Amino acid sequence: MSVQDDQRENQMIDRFNLHVPEDRKRADIDAYLTLGDQTVAFELKSATSRGVSTVRDLGPNHFAKWKNMHWIFGVYDRTGTRLLHSFYASPDDMVEWISGKEEYIRPDVELAEHAMRGVSAESVTSLLGYSDFYTRAEARWIMKNQWSVARYMEATDLTRDGEAGYSLDRMVEIMQERCYYVMSRGATLNNPHIPLSYIEKLAKITVEPAANLRRLVGNYLQSTSITDEATA
Known part of the structure; x- marks a missing residue:
């Protein structure tokens, strides 16, 4: 302003x-x-x-x-x-x-939603490889500064050796959200x-x-x- x-x-x-x-x-x-x-x-x-x-x-x-x-x-x-x-x-x-x-x-928003639904476990593993535990650094590589520190912590669903992390299913959700964000930026x-x-x-x-x-x-x-x- x-x-x-x-x-x-x-x-x-x-x-x-x-x-x-x-x-x-x-x-x-x-x-x-x-x-x-x-x-x-x-x-x-x-x-x-x-x-x-x-x-x-x-x-x-x-x-x-x-x-x-x-x-x-x-x-x-x-x-x-x-x-x-x-x-x-x-x-x-x-x-x-x-x-x-x-x-x-609305057509652009619909397109972004369809693209988001197309993100799958294969999308995650092709980028990060298969794992049963993904780190916050890996999640941040996907989401970048779109999330706050608190939001990254809130999204964790696994803990290993005292470290909070993410399952494959949760990483799919994270990548879907990022996909929608990236695509919808054009729907403005x-x-x-x-x-x-x-x-x-x-x-x-x-x-x-x-x-x-x-x-x-x-x-x-x-x-x-x-x-x-x-x-x-």
């Missing part, structure tokens, strides 16, 4: 009286709104004349993350420093755009923009931003609650 994007995000957090956990990381949710006993997750984006940029390598993980996300789109002046007005989008408002991108890459879109024409159809907020945002979110939560009760 650029310095300017970071400044805009902080401006929106202050303007709408949102909160951010102190230990937030870059890949985490941008901000939260607390409304009664509910905590609502928000994605914060700033708009330009080209629309709204999203993320590099947009793929299945982002679709899963955004499924229940609420959005604020801030529209700035030409200098990019003064927030003029904003648009609010509920999860339902974003379904059309998100599902369109998801459908676009590079920073697709959300067009202004899409954003401008959303609920516009110009005055009393914090209060109006809470009203809009409250209305959405109430409507979904009524729908859930009707279909229960």
